[in-house]
Amino acid sequence: MKKIFLITFILIFLGTSAFAAGETSLVKAQIISLKETVSGQMKEQLVKVRVLEGIYINEEIDIKYIPVEYSESNFELRKGMNVFISVNTNDDKLQANIMNISREDHLKTLAIIFIIAVTIFGRFTGIFSVTALGISGFIILKFMIPMILKGENPVIVSVACSILIILISFIFVSGFSKKSFASILGTAGGTIIAGILALIFTDLCVITGLADEDTTLLVTQMGITMDYRGLYFSGVLIGTIGVVMDVGMSITSFIFELKNTSPCIGFFKLMRSGLIVGKDIIATMVNTLVLAYAGSSIPLLLLFYKSTTPVNQIISMEIVSAEIIRSLCGSIGLILTIPLTSFIASVMAEKE
Known part of the structure; x- marks a missing residue:
């Protein structure tokens, strides 16, 4: 039973990761230094980042970041923080813009705490519950969403996937x-x-x-x-x-x-x-x-x-x-x- 659980769990998260992964113009970078300046009423941050992935890995790039108040781009940047940047070349010089904060590591930590808590207090029932949750996410990501995007009737697809999720969850x-x-x-x-x-x-x-x-x-x-x-x-x-x-x-x-x-x-x-x-x-x-x-x-x-x-x-x-x-x-x-x-x-x- 333990082997079945481990194999199922690994397959679920490998499948989910494969679905989430894909080609993107954004790469992850780490802030290695940060200097804040104020020009009039506008706050600017001069940021140096080290690229962590892609063809420009380990390259260091200077970026001028201007927070946009009352928007999703009003980040509070800190040294050591991971961010997503878009990189391009201009006259053989690398230029980049900060597009978003990299939050997945913190979310993974929170997910691990959740799994540990469920496992400790729920024992095998908790483990099976987490597995059923993973399978539910797998069904939604790998079957429901792709079928809807292909033009299948969302009503029929969602009903079928809902019943499948209910069956698997209770059986687990x-x-x-x-x-x-x-x-x-x-x-x-x-x-x-x-x-x-x-x-x-x-x-x-x-x-x-x-x-x-x-x-x-x-x-x-x-x-x-x-x-x-x-x-x-x-x-x-x-x-x-x-x-x-x-x-x-x-x-x-x-x-x-x-x-x-x-x-x-x-x-x-x-x-x-x-x-x-x-x-x-x-x-x-x-x-x-x-x-x-x-x-x-x-x-x-x-x-x-x-x-x-x-x-x-x-x-x-x-x-x-x-x-x-x-x-x-x-x-x-x-x-x-x-x-x-x-x-x-x-x-x-x-x-x-």
């Missing part, structure tokens, strides 16, 4: 058992309900899928054309899966554990107990789902708070309506997962 965590099968059915049912509602209200509210600035970037700068409404639907579905899976497994585990400790308990009592636990879950999980969406939209909420535009007009803006549909459809799918999972798990536990 609980193995081939009645408990995992009940969780799979309940979670898939809740996710499908959320998806159907998202499709209906995306159509009723005439959501184009182009209000998001990331989607606009695909159109304006990369020239990618696809079914953007379907792409928005895919985001709703993938965003719903995580919370719905959590609820499905929690309800199923409780019902099967209750049956193990009290073998004489019948179907109706199991079902009722599952619904009672589900009520407690609903309050926190719905808040989690809605607050997660709201938290990612704080700047937008501040903008509307300061706006004098009437509330009905604000709600009718696509960027707001799309987030409302996303959060409410996910929440409804979550709520309906509870009775559905309770029923399926109670039936299977009773038979067992």
Whole structure:
């Protein structure tokens, strides 16, 4: 089992790295010295960097960097920091511009801390959970996104990938058992309900899928054309899966554990107990789902708070309506997962 886990884990991350890697005009460099000057009200930084990769590796280049206030280019550079630079030659002299901060090393460290924490406290279940997470990312990166980019229907692709993610995740965590099968059915049912509602209200509210600035970037700068409404639907579905899976497994585990400790308990009592636990879950999980969406939209909420535009007009803006549909459809799918999972798990536990 350990060998299978290690091989799977290595393949997942090798595949993900291969997907992420590709030709780029940017190269990584390290800041070896930095001097700050002020010209009028403009702050400049004279930076010397050493190139860490590519054909100019180990070359040292002087760069004048001007932070752009209130933008993504307002970096606080420090000696020893890694950055991405664009390099070109002019009269046989190397010139470069700082394009971005290299953040992947810090993010890898954070990911390692996450994996260690899950492994320590979750043991084998935690290890399998991380593996399932890696496979989910692999499915999204290697299958879902490429198929959508090839022009396949985003709705069909996202539904198929969502069901595949649910199957693999529960099988990795609980193995081939009645408990995992009940969780799979309940979670898939809740996710499908959320998806159907998202499709209906995306159509009723005439959501184009182009209000998001990331989607606009695909159109304006990369020239990618696809079914953007379907792409928005895919985001709703993938965003719903995580919370719905959590609820499905929690309800199923409780019902099967209750049956193990009290073998004489019948179907109706199991079902009722599952619904009672589900009520407690609903309050926190719905808040989690809605607050997660709201938290990612704080700047937008501040903008509307300061706006004098009437509330009905604000709600009718696509960027707001799309987030409302996303959060409410996910929440409804979550709520309906509870009775559905309770029923399926109670039936299977009773038979067992």
